[in-house]
Amino acid sequence: MTDPLDDPVLHALGxxxxxxxxxxxxxxxxxxxxxxxxxxxxxxxxxxxxxxVDHGLRPDSGPEAEGVGRAARALGLPHAVLAWAGPKPGTGLQDAARAARYALLAAHAEAIGAGLVLTGHTRDDQAETVLMRLSAGSGPAGLAGMRTERPLAPGIALGRPFLALPKAMLVAWCEARGIRHVHDPANADPRFARARLRATWATLEREGLSPARLARLAERAARDDDALRVAAETAFAAALLPEKSTDAAALRLDGAVLVALPEAIVLRCLDAALTRVGALPRRLERLESLVLEALLPALRRREPIRRTLAGILVAADTAGTVSLAPAPPRRHKTAD
Structure with missing residues (x-):
C-alpha cells in the first residue's frame, strides 16, 4: 500500500x-x-x-446512487441510499436540497451509531462558497466559508478532510487509479448562482482572484471570527443582567457595558441575545441597522427606544437597560 505520508489524499484523510x-x-x-x-x-x-443522498431531482440520480452502492460493496464497505422524499420547493431549491442532505445524513449516522460524517468538499468548493457570500455582503462569519469541522447533530460532527486540497488533485488521483466517477449537470446549470459564479473563474483568476486566494481569505476570516466570537461571549456574559420577569423568553442587557464595546462586539452580543430569546433568522444588514443606527445612539443619549427585529421586541429605557422579548402579536383591524 502507498505510504500515506507520500500521498496527499491519504495523508489528509488518515x-x-x-x-x-x-x-x-x-x-x-x-x-x-x-x-x-x-x-x-x-x-x-x-x-x-x-x-x-438521492435528491430525486434528475432521472439519472437513482442509477447513480446505485452505482455508488456497487462501488462501495466492491470495496467491502456497507452502503445506503438516502432518498429525499416529498414535494420539492419551486424556489431556493439548492438550499433546500442542502438542508435535506445534511438532515438525512445526520439521521442515518445516528441510526448506525456513527459519530462523524465526512464529505469530499475541496478548496474549490470553499472558494465558491466564499465568493457567493462575498457577493451577498457577508461579514467575517460568512467569509470564513465552510469550517473543516462543525457540529452536525447532537453527538455527531461533520468533517471535511479535503478542504485544503484542490479539486484537480482529487480528479487526478481518481484517474490515476482508474476510479470511475460521475459529473452532476447541476454544476454547470446557469439557473443556480453557484454554477453562474463557477463560469466566471477564468476571468476572476486573470485578475488574481484565484481559488487559492479565496480559500486563504476564508482561513483569515475564520481566525478573526473565532477571536470575535470569544470576545463577544465574554462581553455578553458581562452585559447580561439578572432577570426580573417571570418570562423565560425575555432577557436584559446593561447598556452601559454595550456602549463601551467595539461595534463589532456589540453586534455579536445583540445577535446572541436575539438567538437566545428565539428570534427568527435575520440578515446582517437588518441587525446593523438596529444596533448601529438606532440602539447605540439611543443608549448614548439615554433616550428610550423600541424596535422589532426577527419577531423580537428590542427596547432601551432612559436608565440604559436593554430588554429583549418576543414581540406581541400584531393587532388586525376588523370591519364594523
Whole structure:
C-alpha cells in the first residue's frame, strides 16, 4: 500500500479515520471528490460506512446512487441510499436540497451509531462558497466559508478532510487509479448562482482572484471570527443582567457595558441575545441597522427606544437597560 505520508489524499484523510469511537459515515455522491474519499478510506483499511443522498431531482440520480452502492460493496464497505422524499420547493431549491442532505445524513449516522460524517468538499468548493457570500455582503462569519469541522447533530460532527486540497488533485488521483466517477449537470446549470459564479473563474483568476486566494481569505476570516466570537461571549456574559420577569423568553442587557464595546462586539452580543430569546433568522444588514443606527445612539443619549427585529421586541429605557422579548402579536383591524 502507498505510504500515506507520500500521498496527499491519504495523508489528509488518515487523521480523521478511527478518531470517532462511534464510527465514521462517508457522504458519497459519486463525483470525483467523494469517490476519492471512499476509495482513500478503503485504501487505508478503515471500517467506514457509506451513504448516498438521492435528491430525486434528475432521472439519472437513482442509477447513480446505485452505482455508488456497487462501488462501495466492491470495496467491502456497507452502503445506503438516502432518498429525499416529498414535494420539492419551486424556489431556493439548492438550499433546500442542502438542508435535506445534511438532515438525512445526520439521521442515518445516528441510526448506525456513527459519530462523524465526512464529505469530499475541496478548496474549490470553499472558494465558491466564499465568493457567493462575498457577493451577498457577508461579514467575517460568512467569509470564513465552510469550517473543516462543525457540529452536525447532537453527538455527531461533520468533517471535511479535503478542504485544503484542490479539486484537480482529487480528479487526478481518481484517474490515476482508474476510479470511475460521475459529473452532476447541476454544476454547470446557469439557473443556480453557484454554477453562474463557477463560469466566471477564468476571468476572476486573470485578475488574481484565484481559488487559492479565496480559500486563504476564508482561513483569515475564520481566525478573526473565532477571536470575535470569544470576545463577544465574554462581553455578553458581562452585559447580561439578572432577570426580573417571570418570562423565560425575555432577557436584559446593561447598556452601559454595550456602549463601551467595539461595534463589532456589540453586534455579536445583540445577535446572541436575539438567538437566545428565539428570534427568527435575520440578515446582517437588518441587525446593523438596529444596533448601529438606532440602539447605540439611543443608549448614548439615554433616550428610550423600541424596535422589532426577527419577531423580537428590542427596547432601551432612559436608565440604559436593554430588554429583549418576543414581540406581541400584531393587532388586525376588523370591519364594523
Amino acid at each position: 487523521p480523521w479515520l478511527g478518531r470517532s469511537g462511534r464510527g465514521v459515515l462517508l457522504a458519497v455522491s459519486g463525483g470525483p471528490d467523494s469517490s476519492a474519499l471512499m476509495h482513500a478510506a478503503a485504501a487505508l483499511g478503515s471500517a467506514v460506512q457509506v451513504a448516498t
